Amino acid sequence: MEKAADIAPGDISSLPEEPLVIIKPSASWAALRLGDLWLYRELLYFLTWRDVKVRYKQTVLGASWAILQPLMTMLIFTFLFGGLAGIKSDGIPYPIFAYAGLLIWTFFANAVTNSANSIVGNATLITKIYFPRMIIPGAAVGAGLVDMAVAFLLLIALMVYYRVPPSLTSLMILPLVALSSLLALGVGMWLSALNVKYRDVRYAVPFLIQLWMFASPVIYPASWLPAKWRWVLVLNPLTGILENFRVAVFGGSFSWRALAVSTTITLLVLVGSAYSFRRMEKTFADIV
């Protein structure tokens, strides 16, 4: 019996001069390795696609859940706030006002929750194969985007129903959605790394999300809040996103200052979270 390696010697002509990969203990603050992320972009796509495909398997209603979630919440809040509390929604019919806010909010809340649990949920991948770990929370956020796109269809239907004409400002929808994704990624990624070591995160996240919702102008306009509470909204990066998203959908003038604040905070959160994720990432395989 001939041994495999006797048949053909290795082709060494193509061996590169410099090593492709150097493995060594990394410094406590590791580089982000964005190039690696780019190399694995297809994996991000496939994991997102998997999350989307699997999410509504064995459900009767399937992807309609993506619409039903914000719709149900909208109906509840329309009854409670639009009807009972009589919130002034900046001249826009309350149901569509709330739905627009809930569209962004539902995406954000699901993206943060799912990505926070993503690393622990994919422990078998983490311990068996290498790829940039950031892809996992990234895919959770990506899957949320697909849901939002579905839910967006109802927003369009509501706009037709309430005769809200689209305007040029809708061009801002995409950048705003992108900004909210980055914020969700920043928060979710950091929580996901923390969750590996402290499983408390899983239980704390729902409260965090609930609190955050009421501290954001989702179901009420920022103008509704009493002046002494405004500082909460100013510091909340979602304020600029939500308020401007509604301007983008319904028309009006953008609040650039709020948007600048949101963008700055989002980027700070994202960068800080990415570095701290890389720092914690080293021990994932050992402790997850």
Added chain:
Amino acid sequence: MRPIIKAEHISKQYQVGARDTAYGTIREALVGAARAPLKIFRQNGAARGKTIWALRDVSFEVNPGEVVGIIGRNGTGKSTLLKILSRITEPTEGRIELFGRVGSLLEVGTGFHPELSGRENIFLNGSILGMTRKEIASKFDEIVAFAEIEKFIDTPVKRYSSGMYVRLAFAVAAHLEPEILLVDEVLAVGDIEFQRKCLGKMEEVAGRGRTVIFVSHNMAAIQRLCNRCILLRDGAIVANSNVQAAIKEYLASGLDQPGERVWSNQAEAPGDQVVRLKAVRARNAEMKIASRFGVSDDWYLEVEFWVLVPGFSINVNVYLYDESGTLMFVMGDFQDDRWQNKPRTPGLHCSRCKIPRDLLNEGSIRVLVALVSPPGTLRALERDVVYFEIQDDLSTTGARGFYPGQWPGGAVRPAIHWEFEHRDS
């Protein structure tokens, strides 16, 4: 030749009990921080000191096109080494340079999702293993054909039989084409027919000049695929040489395991007022105490006992059991007429028998020893006195001949004499 893998002084330290502490909650961390000054003087100091080195100062090089096997007993750092090479975990010390794309196969079907169809899982798993979408698409038909699951390609894999699942998972992995392939014991799954097919595929991969690092307990597979072998013991390399030598060293490494049982205190040894057991031990062909033998090794089993009073005939009976507790055979020194029905003189006696090569099949063996005075007085009986292991040493002189694959089983593996006849038509 320039190496494609250059590993220098790799060490990996694990915190013992890290699993428990890492699972700790924020509350514990907060309380721990608050109590920090006290804790230093309490258990924490001890807990922190408990670290183990899974790997210690491991250096080696692998040339392009080489197929290197890594062997060693469980817990000697083989898997840790693969995990470091595949970048799943970081080394604590040392440095590795890789001059090629690495694909690792530490498990069959990593990332398979039960709800997704075979087709979907091929794409998902392929991309997790590092293939591009184009690559997967171009190999798709080949993968499906290799796995023999054409009919079920659009069925969710949760409805697959375990055999189909493994075949599909391996088929994807087998079509991976990195310059360096790291494989961990994945051939230990699936039916024998498919294992053979996988080995064939691996051979093909290796034949194409791919560099392969292969961790396995299957000496037959190591022997067949590898042209060099690294033997690890306690996290360090003890042999880095040709396959035969490393396997031999590995089999001999049983020498440090107790292949004997000794009762130094006569009063507490099994037996009665006439006779007491002193020791039971297994020895290899060089008469060294051992607990691990090759299928083709001659070895010895000896029973030492004190005879305390004169006038009694004493027979040594030895029972050999396999892993499942099945009695394989019984032997006794009464077979030989030197002490047959003759009274033993007081003092230390030793009965030693030679177990011939090519008799036992691979597996672990338990030994029961009994001392009996005929016609039927049981004077000492001890179960599970010693354990030893018979290992497949791939000798070509035994039953195996030149057959390189996995041996199908059987209680014994005798070398049988064959006669041949042949007639034309």
